[in-house]
Amino acid sequence: xxxxxxxxxxxxxxxxxxxxxxxxxxxxxxxxxxxxxxxxxxxxxxxxxxxxxxxxxxxxxxxxxxxxxxxxxxxxxxxxxxxxx
Ligand code: SF4
Numbered sequence: 107x108x109x110x111x112x113x114x115x116x117x118x119x120x121x122x123x124x125x126x127x128x129x130x131x132x133x134x135x136x137x138x139x140x141x142x143x144x145x146x147x148x149x150x151x152x153x154x155x156x157x158x159x160x161x162x163x164x165x166x167x168x169x170x171x172x173x174x175x176x177x178x179x180x181x182x183x184x185x186x187x188x189x190x191x
Contacts, residue, residue, distance in 0.1 A: 108137045108146070115139035127152045132165035 118139040145151045154160035
């Protein structure tokens with residue numbers, strides 16, 4: 107977690123930025139200004155988590171499930187042979 111400089115601390119504390127939410131814990135985009143933690147990228151972190159994962163989160167990645175399909179080798183060879191005609 108980075109510490110905000112004096113100039114940027116004033117920006118974060120101006121009221122435009124909302125503090126991070128619980129789900130942000132561990133993200134590398136968190137900056138601390140005046141003992142409150144803010145997101146460096148978004149002014150309202152809670153809104154980023156409303157519809158699922160925050161797309162800029164560095165600590166969580168979406169799970170991608172790959173469905174394996176079984177291929178019948180006999181049918182596959184027939185399909186391949188039919189395609190060669
Ligand atoms: S990038 Fe997303 S997860 Fe990271 S601190 Fe900002 S809102 Fe939270």
